[in-house]
Structures are given as structure tokens and as C-alpha cells.
Amino acid sequence: MGVDTWAAEIVIELKQQKEYKDIRLCAAVPFPSFQEKFDVRQQARLQNILRKCDEQIVISDTEFPRAYRIRNEYIVRKSDCILAVYNRNSKFYTDIDIVVDYALKTKLPIIYIHPDTAAISK
Secondary structure: OHHHHHHHHHHHHHHOOHHHOOOEEEEEEEOOHHHHOOOOOHHHHHHHHHOOOEEEEEEEOOOOOOOOHHHHHHHHOOOOOEEEEOOOOOOOOOHHHHHHHHHHHHHOOOEEOOOOOOOOOO
């Protein structure tokens, strides 16, 4: 669980304000049991978010190796812009790398926020 969780919780709070009444929260999950790897507290937090979503998209009925990648590519295809809390110089390859790589491939605009410095770049 990471920045996407924080963002979802912020959207849930914004939805309670009348000036954001039209904002929608959609969760795209790779498969129904994906949250089983989380501890009990994280599972409860995720379930709270999922209950408050306007829409839930389940990519596959069962777990399979590419489910997360397909979910990430789906998110990019449904987006107008990617806001990535991301260190371009990281030595690790994570889900956000998959999102950024696919967004670059599809020429989707990306706004980067460095996780350590909060520096914003395009």
C-alpha cells in the first residue's frame, strides 16, 4: 500500500465537500484476493476505501503473473495525466516504473513528484 492509498483517502475526504461532489473514485484491482498479502490493519483500510469507491474494476477473476501489469496499463489508458510520486534514479523496479514506462510509451503527460524532496518536474 502506498501513494495510491493516500490519494484514495484524500478523494474520499474531498467527496464530502460540496465543491467536489462530482469527483469520482474508481479502484482497479488485479484480482479479487490481491489484498490477502496485506496485514489485517492494511486489509481493513483497503476495504474501507473499496466500500467508498464509485466503481471497482477487477482485471481478472484469478491471480496470474501479469495481472498487476495489465491493471497498471488499464489505469494509464483510463487517465488523462499521471501524477507519479517517483524517484527516476531509483535502483529498484516497481509498479510505478511499469506505469511510468507505459505512460511514456503512450505519450501520456506525466507530472513527477520526488518522494524525498517533493520537487515537481515534467
